[in-house]
Amino acid sequence: MFDHRIHNFNAGPAAIPLPVLKKAQEEFLNFKGTGMSVMEMSHRSKEFEAVLARALDGVKNVMGVPDDYSIILVQGGASLQFSMVPMNLALPGKKIDLIQTGAWTQKAEKEAKKHAEVNIAATTESENFMRLPRPEEIKLTADAAYVHMCSNNTIFGTEYHWLPDTKGVPLVADMSSNICSRELDVSKYGLIFAGAQKNLGPSGVTLVIVRKDLAERADKKLPSMLQYRTYIAENSLYNTPPTFGIYMLALTMEHIQETGGLKATEARNVAKANTLYEAIDGSKGFYRCPVNKADRSRMNVNYRIYKGDTANEDLEKQFVKEAEAAGLAGLKGHRSVGGLRASIYNAVGQDSINALVAFMNDFARKNG
Numbered sequence: 001m002f003d004h005r006i007h008n009f010n011a012g013p014a015a016i017p018l019p020v021l022k023k024a025q026e027e028f029l030n031f032k033g034t035g036m037s038v039m040e041m042s043h044r045s046k047e048f049e050a051v052l053a054r055a056l057d058g059v060k061n062v063m064g065v066p067d068d069y070s071i072i073l074v075q076g077g078a079s080l081q082f083s084m085v086p087m088n089l090a091l092p093g094k095k096i097d098l099i100q101t102g103a104w105t106q107k108a109e110k111e112a113k114k115h116a117e118v119n120i121a122a123t124t125e126s127e128n129f130m131r132l133p134r135p136e137e138i139k140l141t142a143d144a145a146y147v148h149m150c151s152n153n154t155i156f157g158t159e160y161h162w163l164p165d166t167k168g169v170p171l172v173a174d175m176s177s178n179i180c181s182r183e184l185d186v187s188k189y190g191l192i193f194a195g196a197q198k199n200l201g202p203s204g205v206t207l208v209i210v211r212k213d214l215a216e217r218a219d220k221k222l223p224s225m226l227q228y229r230t231y232i233a234e235n236s237l238y239n240t241p242p243t244f245g246i247y248m249l250a251l252t253m254e255h256i257q258e259t260g261g262l263k264a265t266e267a268r269n270v271a272k273a274n275t276l277y278e279a280i281d282g283s284k285g286f287y288r289c290p291v292n293k294a295d296r297s298r299m300n301v302n303y304r305i306y307k308g309d310t311a312n313e314d315l316e317k318q319f320v321k322e323a324e325a326a327g328l329a330g331l332k333g334h335r336s337v338g339g340l341r342a343s344i345y346n347a348v349g350q351d352s353i354n355a356l357v358a359f360m361n362d363f364a365r366k367n368g
C-alpha cells in the first residue's frame with residue numbers, strides 16, 4: 001500500500017483537489033470556532049447557511065450563471081435527474097428530443113419515455129458511440145418540450161466542442177463529467193445538471209441550474225421533493241441537504257476561483273489532454289484511441305493496447321496491474337467498453353499526466 005497520495009485516474013468518485021482536502025482536514029474537528037464539524041451542525045444554523053451561500057455564490061461566480069436561473073442542490077445523483085427533468089419539463093402532447101451518445105443518454109431516454117414520446121434526434125450507436133453526431137445529422141422536432149444531451153460521455157470518451165442549435169427549444173445538458181472543466185455560456189441552456197463526484201466534490205450532491213420559467217412548467221401535484229420549484233422556494237433547504245458535500249462544493253468553487261477560474265482551468269485541461277493523446281497517437285500503434293479525433297474528451301481518455309492488428313486484453317490487464325503497483329490508479333476501462341481509460345478531471349494535475357505518460361512509454365518499450 002501507499003504512504004503517499006497516488007496518481008488518481010478514477011472515473012467517479014474521483015480525485016479532489018489536494019488544497020480542498022487539506023482545508024477540509026484543517027477545519028474538520030472544529031469548524032470556524034464552533035467546536036463542531038460542519039457535519040454535526042444544524043442545516044438551519046447561521047454557520048451552515050453561510051456555507052450554503054458560499055457554495056451557491058461560488059457556482060454563480062465560477063460559471064457566470066445569469067440572474068434568470070436558479071441554482072439548486074438536490075440528492076439522488078445525475079440518475080434522479082433523468083426522471084426529474086422529464087417530470088418537470090415535459091409538456092402535454094409535445095415530444096422530447098434526445099441526442100443518443102452513450103449509456104447515460106440511454107438511461108435518460110428510458111426514464112423520459114415514461115413521461116412523453118421521445119424522438120431520438122441522432123444516434124451513433126451503430127458506431128459504438130465512438131463519435132458524436134455531426135450537426136447536420138441531428139434532426140430536431142420543431143416544437144419539442146426540450147432537447148436532452150450529454151456534454152461529455154464519461155464511458156465512451158467523447159465530448160462536445162460545439163453546441164447543437166436548438167432554435168429556441170430549451171437545451172438540457174447532463175454535464176456530470178465535464179462541469180467546470182471549461183468556459184461555457186449558461187444562457188445557451190435551459191437546464192444543466194451534474195452529480196458532484198467527478199469535478200465538484202464527493203458524491204451525494206447534485207447541482208442543477210435551471211432557467212426560472214422552466215421550473216414553473218411542472219404539475220404542482222408532483223411529489224414536492226421532485227419539483228424544482230420546491231428547491232428554489234426553499235433555497236435547497238426544504239429537507240436536510242447533504243451538508244458535508246455542500247461544504248466540499250463550496251471549497252471546490254473557491255479553489256477554482258483561486259486558481260484562475262474556468263479560463264485557466266480549461267487551459268490546464270487542454271494541455272493535459274494534449275499531452276496524453278499525443279503520447280497515444282505517437283506510440284506507433286501500440287496504444288490506440290478509438291474515438292473520433294474531433295470528438296475526443298478532455299476528461300475521459302479511452303485507449304487500447306495493440307499487439308499487431310488486434311487489441312490485446314492480456315496486455316491491458318498487465319498494464320492496469322503494473323500501473324496500480326506504480327501508484328497510477330483507476331486506469332481500467334468501463335466494463336462495457338473494455339481497454340483503458342484515464343479520467344483526468346480538474347483535480348488531476350499535469351504531474352499525474354506526465355507520470356502516466358512516462359509509465360506508458362516504459363511499458364511500450366518493454367512489451368511492444
Ligand SMILES: *Cc1c(COP(=O)(O)O)cnc(C)c1O
Pocket residue numbers: 012076077078079080104150152153154174175176177195196198
Ligand atoms: C457519473 C455520471 C452519471 C451518473 O451519476 P450518478 O450520480 O451516479 O447518478 C450520469 N451522467 C454522466 C455523464 C456521468 O458521468
